[in-house]
Amino acid sequence: MQIGIVGATGYGGVELFRLLYSHPGVENINLYSSTQHGEFFQEIYTHVNNENYTLKDLNPDEMKQQLDIIFLATPAGVSSELTPQLIGGKGKVIDLSGDLRLKDRELYTTWYKNEAASEDVLEQSVYGLPEWNKEAIQSAGIIANPGCYPTATLIGLGPVVSRELADPSRIIIDAKSGVSGAGKKASTVTHFANTQENFRIYKVNQHQHIPEIEQQLMHWDTTAEPVTFSTHLVPMTRGIMSTIYVDLKGDYSLNELVQLYEKTYEKEPFVRIRKAGEFPCTRDVYASNYCDIGLALDERTSRLTIVSVIDNLMKGAASQAVQNMNLVLGMEETTGLHHIPVYP
Structure with a gap:
């Protein structure tokens, strides 16, 4: 399974990388950044310096054909413009930002101060709260990962x-x-x-x-x-x-x-x-x-x-996104997420 993480250098992105790195269904992880492409991931985050990953620039046409899952760990306002460019291929989109959660476009603009995604994209997106929306998630092509x-x-x-x-x-x-x-x-x-x-x-x-x-x-x-x-x-x-x-x-x-x-x-x-x-x-x-x-x-x-x-970075972001990935791919939803909480 080929995975892409857009916004890999943020906190949500690096948590996604940590989880997907040891996920048994993941063959390859592609890391993307619109501002730091060409840089080595391990030079930004030295705790992953046992691996060589180069941050790639965005190429939506290539990504949607080659990747099975595309995670968007981006700031608000990015996904609404990028998602339409990523649909239509084999790749399924899981958006960790707030761009696709609200069905009311005017409501989104009021609260996020950004232009809302198109009606078509919002109609296709499914709210990814697995405990309450599992069946819809399993058949979704676009998942709006809930806020923390x-x-x-x-x-x-x-x-x-x-x-x-x-x-x-x-x-x-x-x-x-x-x-x-x-x-x-x-x-x-x-x-x-x-x-x-x-x-x-x-x-x-x-x-x-x-x-x-x-x-x-x-x-x-x-x-x-x-x-x-x-x-x-x-x-x-x-x-x-x-x-x-x-x-x-x-x-x-x-x-x-x-x-x-x-x-x-x-x-x-x-x-x-x-x-x-x-x-x-x-x-x-x-x-x-x-x-x-x-x-x-x-x-x-x-x-x-x-x-x-x-944990706001896990169930509130990255690990819930992986849980949604498991569901949309027909895998056991706990796959790669059997983590006992860290203590102390």
């Missing part, structure tokens, strides 16, 4: 929202991410002096992942309303914790809710539900494709607290 915050949040909300057990007008999401979620490009916010021993809220009510979350909630429950979504930057390298508050419509015990989550995800190899009263932390999923979930119920208010954790 939406992945943790939607896996956490799915069991109660899809069954309309939650009040859709009162969903509050309090999410935290490690610094790698901001990408490789340095900025004042991610500078060591501004992150170390500091805790920062950012993009208050303005994060571009908000409409992605709301779109999926509307798919599950057509009465769903806008959510309150806050994001924070934590002084750690990787990891996401999404703490979600929902008001329940009926009376349920904590054990009933835990059983509901266990039943919902019993056939999903990468979702782990904690026992009642136990909660995951980001270290529990570090460098893995797992999403761990813990629940708490306040019987005084009938409010459910959902704690969902993932």
Whole structure:
């Protein structure tokens, strides 16, 4: 199987390389960069210096005929222009950016401040949340890999929202991410002096992942309303914790809710539900494709607290993309992803 990674020098790209390098179904990995082509990959990332890979320039006509899977680990605004050039051959596209996730073109332009992909490309793209869209993914030619915050949040909300057990007008999401979620490009916010021993809220009510979350909630429950979504930057390298508050419509015990989550995800190899009263932390999923979930119920208010954790570069990006690749190629979805989380 011939694989291509566009944007190989970013954090998502190098994680894809690490996973695909040892994937049993991968014969060859081609690395592409529009700005650093011609350079040696091992000179940019010295931890892979046992291999010789030269970054290639983009040639869409050649790529779509020679490659089986093309991963786009690119900034927002790139995939919307590149994807149309890559379809029509044998290659299937898995986009890790946000360009193909939103079906409403105007909504994308409003939140991402870029021109949206064409209607044709958006109609062909399938939202790649494997735990909830497996059948569509398996027959897709274009997969929109979910965002990191939406992945943790939607896996956490799915069991109660899809069954309309939650009040859709009162969903509050309090999410935290490690610094790698901001990408490789340095900025004042991610500078060591501004992150170390500091805790920062950012993009208050303005994060571009908000409409992605709301779109999926509307798919599950057509009465769903806008959510309150806050994001924070934590002084750690990787990891996401999404703490979600929902008001329940009926009376349920904590054990009933835990059983509901266990039943919902019993056939999903990468979702782990904690026992009642136990909660995951980001270290529990570090460098893995797992999403761990813990629940708490306040019987005084009938409010459910959902704690969902993932590794933002793995289940929130690269390893979920590989999981989607496995599904679209008809392989066991866990192939190449049997990683026990790194500890400590």
